[in-house]
Amino acid sequence: MKIRGGIAMAAVAGLLLLAGCGGAAATTATGTLNPVQITEYEGQKLDAVEDFRENSLHGPQQVDTAAYRLKISGLVETPQEFTYDELLQLPAYQKVVTLDCVEGWSVTVLWEGARIADMLADAGVAAEANTVIFHAYDGYTSSLPLDYLLENDILLAYKQNGNALAPERGYPLQLVAESRWGYKWVKWVTEIELSSDPEYKGYWEKRGFSNDGSLDQSYRENDYPGPMPGF
Ligand SMILES: Nc1nc2c(c(=O)[nH]1)N[C@H]1C(S)=C(S)[C@@H](COP(=O)(O)O)O[C@H]1N2
Numbered sequence: 001m002k003i004r005g006g007i008a009m010a011a012v013a014g015l016l017l018l019a020g021c022g023g024a025a026a027t028t029a030t031g032t033l034n035p036v037q038i039t040e041y042e043g044q045k046l047d048a049v050e051d052f053r054e055n056s057l058h059g060p061q062q063v064d065t066a067a068y069r070l071k072i073s074g075l076v077e078t079p080q081e082f083t084y085d086e087l088l089q090l091p092a093y094q095k096v097v098t099l100d101c102v103e104g105w106s107v108t109v110l111w112e113g114a115r116i117a118d119m120l121a122d123a124g125v126a127a128e129a130n131t132v133i134f135h136a137y138d139g140y141t142s143s144l145p146l147d148y149l150l151e152n153d154i155l156l157a158y159k160q161n162g163n164a165l166a167p168e169r170g171y172p173l174q175l176v177a178e179s180r181w182g183y184k185w186v187k188w189v190t191e192i193e194l195s196s197d198p199e200y201k202g203y204w205e206k207r208g209f210s211n212d213g214s215l216d217q218s219y220r221e222n223d224y225p226g227p228m229p230g231f
């Protein structure tokens with residue numbers, strides 16, 4: 001995992017150099033550079049960031065970087081707050097992961113971000129905590145087991161294919177909930193709440209989506225009677 005991350009860092013640095021070369025031509029009046037997207041990683045072809053569909057409940061959110069804080073709350077000894085720059089200073093990792101939405105589409109990109117484990121390191125997680133509830137800027141929530149997040153080195157990503165997330169993709173952070181359905185991949189994450197309630201239900205889970213959310217199982221909760229909302 002760390003070795004893979006190291007190789008990816010070199011690849012990212014190489015692309016940044018390329019972007020730097022083309023920089024003069026790409027500079028606009030406001031000084032913005034055209035992003036260069038990674039299209040392949042370790043021989044694996046990647047999809048484009050534009051291939052994601054925007055189906056968020058309340059549309060794309062515009063999060064102000066200067067005012068942004070990621071909070072670590074709930075069953076912790078010392079609640080934490082990270083600015084965007086502090087998140088970028090945590091150890092960075094890369095993974096190629098596919099997001100699968102229950103609508104039937106999927107997108108595979110290179111994600112870069114920090115591990116939930118590193119974000120929790122100084123918080124002093126209480127022994128009874130077993131669930132993590134992710135809160136988002138648009139009021140959306142979803143939850144996952146604490147063990148799943150730690151054992152699988154789950155990331156909160158701030159980059160896709162080498163570029164900072166676009167506002168519609170969840171800037172500043174999207175949860176890379178690998179092996180779980182897309183509704184677990186919370187965008188615009190503002191708060192990580194430690195909880196002792198494994199039965200907590202987020203937005204779609206309250207409406208009949210499986211709380212486990214594993215890709216190898218139906219997203220539909222067995223005992224949910226009616227048609228699925230929103231599809
Ligand atoms: N905050 C927030 N996060 C969200 C959602 C949302 O409505 N609000 N939708 C989820 C669903 S159902 C999917 S499939 C993915 C889609 O990610 P994308 O918008 O980058 O394609 O975001 C997830 N994260």
Ligand SMILES: [Mo]
Nearest residue numbers: 101102182183
């Ligand atoms: Mo979805």
